[in-house]
Amino acid sequence: MRGCLVLENGQKFYGQLLMDEPAVGEVVFNTGMTGYEETFTDPSYAGQIITMTYPLIGNYGTLKDIQQADRPYAAGFILSELCDRPSNWQNEGTLASFIMTHRIPCLYGVDTRAITRAIRSHGVMKGVIVPEHMADADVQSLLATPLETLLVKQVTPKSVRKMGDGRFHVAVMDFGAKANILKSLVKNDCRLTVFPAYTKAEEVLAVNPDGIFLSNGPGDPQDLPEVIAEVKKLIGKKPIFGICLGHQLLGLSVGAKSRKLAFGHRGANHPVKDVKTGRVYITSQNHGYVIDEATLPSDAIVTHVNLHDNTLEGFAYPKYNFFCVQYHPEASPGPTDNLYLFEQFVSMMEGK
Known part of the structure; x- marks a missing residue:
């Protein structure tokens, strides 16, 4: 037809x-x-x-x-x-x-x-x-049909689930997590308690995790004020690692602003520069929104930038013991260039 x-x-x-x-x-x-x-x-x-x-x-x-x-x-x-x-x-x-x-x-x-x-x-x-x-x-x-804005509700799990049996207990806030992200955490000696997106911070902290992971997910991060409110309660309590939407939610939670890109970054061939080392990584990306670097708190540290348009691809906040990236290290277009980020998260949980 x-x-x-x-x-x-x-x-x-x-x-x-x-x-x-x-x-x-x-x-x-x-x-x-x-x-x-x-x-x-x-x-x-x-x-x-x-x-x-x-x-x-x-x-x-x-x-x-x-x-x-x-x-x-x-x-x-x-x-x-x-x-x-x-x-x-x-x-x-x-x-x-x-x-x-x-x-x-x-x-x-x-x-x-x-x-x-x-x-x-x-x-x-x-x-x-x-x-x-x-x-x-x-x-x-x-x-003329309005587009759905609460997309995270469509993709988040309905109940808590467990994965892996590793040494480090990670609480995952699942906003639409890709399977490879969870598998990458498990491969790095983690056992996971995976929570639905709208879980209260108190419930997450009640399982006494070694670290907290904030996943990728769809839509505009500004459509998730209830989630942002809970993320604010988690910051500073445990080491935190965020990817994609998780990165954006951490940015909004510390007072930064997000904005929509004209046509987004979607593909497996985006060059990203590590600001500290100068090394360029080939990354997989899927996002239509970014955190505006100029609005980050002065004591946050920019770690990665996109070489196509100089947008923010990662930042760390040592004061609160968290870091995050906008791209997808688990997708491995390098193919293994970016897997060090999971190892970095484990090192944080070890207190290194």
């Missing part, structure tokens, strides 16, 4: 639909050449329509073990070429079957680079994936 992506500025892009179900979401693009299954199952994409800039997607099939959540939370997928004959010794099925099983609207056979150029020129915007024959009035009605 023929379908169409309609952006809120009126631009249209045509292709083929896997299913005739419409999708409404914020249209973003990801520049990764591999890792499409990890991208599609990353909870941080909740509510978004993901455009993959790399032209061939699905060529190595799917594998359940590399999925980052129990299901995709994205609103839709847009692809140039959808491979229907994957080749990989670990392949468990085609990407098309995976997408249809989870009933995620997908438009393929599209000029995804033209969509990317539109987003780069005008910024991320709302869009809809619809059948080509849908009446204009119905399309406009979909475009």
Whole structure:
């Protein structure tokens, strides 16, 4: 079936639909050449329509073990070429079957680079994936649908769970944590108590953890005032490590400000500089908001900056015994360059 992506500025892009179900979401693009299954199952994409800039997607099939959540939370997928004959010794099925099983609207056979150029020129915007024959009035009605803002509620677990049996007890605030983050903590001799996003600080501290981890997650950090209030109570009580949304929440909790990027950082090839050593790391990223470096407290220390646009990628606050990064060290595009951050967290819990 023929379908169409309609952006809120009126631009249209045509292709083929896997299913005739419409999708409404914020249209973003990801520049990764591999890792499409990890991208599609990353909870941080909740509510978004993901455009993959790399032209061939699905060529190595799917594998359940590399999925980052129990299901995709994205609103839709847009692809140039959808491979229907994957080749990989670990392949468990085609990407098309995976997408249809989870009933995620997908438009393929599209000029995804033209969509990317539109987003780069005008910024991320709302869009809809619809059948080509849908009446204009119905399309406009979909475009007028308000986007969900409390996305963390969609992806956070409903109850407390345990993982691992390591030496260090880590309390995880799960705002939509990727599976690889939790696995990386476990690999670094940690045992985890994973809490839902809206858990009270008193309940987290009651398990007497050696450290606290604040995970990635979707949406605008300013939409989470209740969470920020609890994070403020945790700061200074235990060593804390934050990634992505966790980084932003720590920034807001110490009085800094966040702002939205024009089209965000999404992909596996973003250069980030370690301010102290001058070393450049190739990083995986997925975020549309950043902490404004100029608004950080004077005694916070900037540790990492993005070499594409000089935005803040990490800071530490020795006074309160925490550090955080905006990018995803567990995704390993280096492939192991950034795993030292988990070791740094363990060292903090050891009191080093």
